[in-house]
Amino acid sequence: MGFNKIMSEMQRVGEVIEASTTDFTAQCYELYQIPSLGSLVKTKDQQFELYGIVYNATTTSLEPGRRPIARGKDEATEEEIYRTSPQLLKLLKSEFGAVVVGHKDNGKLYHYLPPKPAKIHSFVYQCPPNEVKEFSQSFDFLNMLINAHLPVPAEELIAAALRQMSQAYEDRQAFLVAAGKELAILLSGNLNQLKAILGRIRG
Amino acid sequence: MTQENQRLGIVVSGSLNKGVEVRLDSSASVEDMAVGRFVTIEGQKRRFFGMITDISLGVIDQKLTVTPPDTSDSFIAEVLAGTSTYGTIHVLPTLIISGDAASMLQGPQPVKTIPSHFSVVKLASQRDVELVFGTEDEKRFFIGTPLDMETKVCLNLEELVKRSNGIFGKSGTGKTFLTRLLLIGILQKGTAVNLVFDMHSEYGWESRDERGRKVKALKQLFPAKVAVFTLDEESSRRRKVSTDFVVRIGYDEIEPEDIALLRQTLNLTELAVEAVYQLSRRFGKNWLEDTIELKGAEELPEDLKIHESTLQSLQRGLATIRRLPFLVPHSPDNTVKRILEYLERGINVILEFGRYTDITAYILVANLLTRRIHAQYREAMERAIGEDTVPPRQLVITIEEAHRFLNPEVASQTIFGTIAREMRKYNVTLLVVDQRPSGIDGEVMSQMGTKITCLLDNERDIDSVLSGVPNKSELKSVLSKLESRQQALIFGHAVPVPVVVRTREYGSAQSYKEFLPSETEVAKQAEKDIEELWE
Numbered sequence: 130m131g132f133n134k135i136m137s138e139m140q141r142v143g144e145v146i147e148a149s150t151t152d153f154t155a156q157c158y159e160l161y162q163i164p165s166l167g168s169l170v171k172t173k174d175q176q177f178e179l180y181g182i183v184y185n186a187t188t189t190s191l192e193p194g195r196r197p198i199a200r201g202k203d204e205a206t207e208e209e210i211y212r213t214s215p216q217l218l219k220l221l222k223s224e225f226g227a228v229v230v231g232h233k234d235n236g237k238l239y240h241y242l243p244p245k246p247a248k249i250h251s252f253v254y255q256c257p258p259n260e261v262k263e264f265s266q267s268f269d270f271l272n273m274l275i276n277a278h279l280p281v282p283a284e285e286l287i288a289a290a291l292r293q294m295s296q297a298y299e300d301r302q303a304f305l306v307a308a309g310k311e312l313a314i315l316l317s318g319n320l321n322q323l324k325a326i327l328g329r330i331r332g
Numbered sequence: 333m334t335q336e337n338q339r340l341g342i343v344v345s346g347s348l349n350k351g352v353e354v355r356l357d358s359s360a361s362v363e364d365m366a367v368g369r370f371v372t373i374e375g376q377k378r379r380f381f382g383m384i385t386d387i388s389l390g391v392i393d394q395k396l397t398v399t400p401p402d403t404s405d406s407f408i409a410e411v412l413a414g415t416s417t418y419g420t421i422h423v424l425p426t427l428i429i430s431g432d433a434a435s436m437l438q439g440p441q442p443v444k445t446i447p448s449h450f451s452v453v454k455l456a457s458q459r460d461v462e463l464v465f466g467t468e469d470e471k472r473f474f475i476g477t478p479l480d481m482e483t484k485v486c487l488n489l490e491e492l493v494k495r496s497n498g499i500f501g502k503s504g505t506g507k508t509f510l511t512r513l514l515l516i517g518i519l520q521k522g523t524a525v526n527l528v529f530d531m532h533s534e535y536g537w538e539s540r541d542e543r544g545r546k547v548k549a550l551k552q553l554f555p556a557k558v559a560v561f562t563l564d565e566e567s568s569r570r571r572k573v574s575t576d577f578v579v580r581i582g583y584d585e586i587e588p589e590d591i592a593l594l595r596q597t598l599n600l601t602e603l604a605v606e607a608v609y610q611l612s613r614r615f616g617k618n619w620l621e622d623t624i625e626l627k628g629a630e631e632l633p634e635d636l637k638i639h640e641s642t643l644q645s646l647q648r649g650l651a652t653i654r655r656l657p658f659l660v661p662h663s664p665d666n667t668v669k670r671i672l673e674y675l676e677r678g679i680n681v682i683l684e685f686g687r688y689t690d691i692t693a694y695i696l697v698a699n700l701l702t703r704r705i706h707a708q709y710r711e712a713m714e715r716a717i718g719e720d721t722v723p724p725r726q727l728v729i730t731i732e733e734a735h736r737f738l739n740p741e742v743a744s745q746t747i748f749g750t751i752a753r754e755m756r757k758y759n760v761t762l763l764v765v766d767q768r769p770s771g772i773d774g775e776v777m778s779q780m781g782t783k784i785t786c787l788l789d790n791e792r793d794i795d796s797v798l799s800g801v802p803n804k805s806e807l808k809s810v811l812s813k814l815e816s817r818q819q820a821l822i823f824g825h826a827v828p829v830p831v832v833v834r835t836r837e838y839g840s841a842q843s844y845k846e847f848l849p850s851e852t853e854v855a856k857q858a859e860k861d862i863e864e865l866w867e
Contacts, residue, residue, distance in 0.1 A: 302407070305407070306407065306410050306411055309407070309408075309410075309411030309415075310358060310411055310414065310415045312411075313392075313411055313412055313415035313416045314392075314415050317392040317393055317415075317416060318393065320393050320395050320396060320399075320416075323416070324401060324408075327401075327407070327408050327411055331405060331407040331408065
């Protein structure tokens with residue numbers, strides 16, 4: 130199966146509009162078509178494929194100065210608002226941020242930061258289950274998530290990411306226990322955080 | 333539960349003196365561990381063989397012990413097991429089983445170093461245990477299996493009988509059982525002849541196990557190799573034991589040394605014992621009768637200065653002895669000579685005491701016979717050295733209630749103390765059976781080659797058994813955790829490492845069959861016997 134074909138089979142969810150070594154921001158093609166918190170996404174250029182975990186998403190006005198106003202006073206349902214004002218879909222945008230947790234170089238997977246950040250306008254894809262499985266064979270990404278300085282609390286993000294990844298496994302429980310054990314070692318000095326995460330991922 | 337070569341964990345700290353600390357993997361449950369079990373440690377260059385001596389729990393963060401997590405949640409419990417909370421085992425490496433030249437050429441070597449950090453620890457496999465304890469052959473006797481394993485632990489009986497050995501344990505833990513097993517082993521392998529002072533008449537013909545079942549003893553298993561002597565013909569006859577000889581001891585055979593050893597049991601004073609020597613010097617062979625017949629101190633020959641009260645106390649003591657039914661004024665036969673004749677022919681002698689189980693009779697007879705036998709052996713040995721001929725057969729003398737003979741007060745005087753200390757010079761060694769090892773003289777204890785001990789719980793007894801053993805504290809925890817039946821800790825000369833065994837089965841038809849030599853061995857033995865005849 131050709132590489133391009135695989136890529137095209139994947140669900141494309143957006144395009145990089147801002148990038149740094151540790152994370153990138155992508156805009157969704159459709160309003161509200163945001164990948165779930167904690168899901169594994171990837172973007173690629175000629176040499177590297179970058180893996181990111183969605184840590185944040187926003188929906189804002191296209192123009193920074195123009196704030197949306199309440200429109201539903203005379204409408205019966207929320208859907209009606211969008212139906213009667215179809216321009217809304219064009220005036221708003223959804224964006225999500227992903228923290229870079231690894232990359233592939235020449236087809237080989239590395240669980241650390243790539244040498245270069247993503248390029249602007251690179252496509253961003255949602256990783257299919259088999260790729261999630263491949264990536265989560267190693268739990269090294271957990272350490273990156275713990276140490277990343279993000280606007281969302283690390284325990285929320287880690288728990289979300291593990292919940293998402295576990296869906297790729299038939300034996301979700303075994304995966305979560307293994308991840309939990311890894312966390313127990315990483316967070317040996319921070320019992321409260323460990324407890325918070327474990328509380329969020331248990332079956 | 334525990335499959336072969338299961339990985340347990342990794343070495344995290346330790347020292348050669350104290351053993352190494354092993355952190356268990358999360359897959360190895362601390363509840364599956366057991367002290368006394370064997371493990372191997374895969375060092376970078378060498379493989380080590382060791383024993384689990386302690387098991388403990390650890391937490392990565394002390395906070396966990398103060399605010400324990402919700403363990404009713406199986407997920408959290410599973411995650412924390414082996415990570416934040418973990419088990420550790422303490423392993424005492426005892427041997428290097430492969431990796432260096434010496435161990436390849438000469439088998440397992442004692443450790444002189446410890447495995448490096450993070451060496452992998454596994455349960456010892458059957459092969460490893462076999463490598464260490466050898467397989468059953470003409471010298472090695474299968475005594476039992478290690479904990480949770482089917483491998484045979486074999487004692488090197490040729491080495492064993494060269495030194496005095498001890499079997500210890502609280503009453504009811506299987507001392508008699510083990511002793512019988514060991515005697516069978518010595519008989520089966522023919523490494524020595526035995527003289528057993530059988531206080532409770534349980535080694536000769538048959539006895540009963542704890543469940544009251546009859547079990548066969550030596551004479552039933554090896555009729556041609558065992559002779560049963562008895563002090564109490566009637567008792568033996570009632571028990572339907574065919575005896576080979578009825579032991580009678582003449583008054584004239586009793587010597588002052590025999591009385592000295594009975595000082596405590598007869599409640600004699602030092603002066604009274606002193607008087608015995610004077611009296612025997614004066615009266616000669618018949619001193620015992622002559623002394624008892626004295627009417628008072630005034631009848632004493634003038635040059636003997638013995639106080640009236642001393643004489644009375646002595647007479648009372650001697651009268652106690654004279655009342656023993658197996659004592660006669662003059663013995664019709666020479667018991668010592670008979671015993672030696674049997675022993676020389678390689679026939680083991682078991683002396684039953686029948687009803688005379690009181691300690692006075694036991695001490696008197698055991699001491700009296702042993703002293704003379706030892707003297708004969710000594711002569712024979714010296715002659716053999718002088719004339720460069722075949723030395724007498726190795727003799728093992730089994731005594732029970734050994735602390736009566738070997739306590740610190742009398743050990744220096746009795747023949748048993750001498751045998752225990754002289755060890756193998758004269759081809760006579762002891763097999764000491766006792767329930768109170770703390771009562772035995774420390775010097776004697778330290779000279780014992782191999783000690784086999786069942787459960788002991790008295791602190792002093794444990795200390796005494798383990799005195800002079802390296803890594804005493806580790807073995808102590810193993811010893812005090814033995815089960816009360818069928819388990820024993822063996823350490824010393826005849827085993828390469830201390831080992832906890834579940835003793836082999838005894839009492840079923842199959843077990844009897846296993847003790848008997850196979851047909852080829854019988855043929856070999858016959859050939860050997862014929863050769864000996866021509867020598």
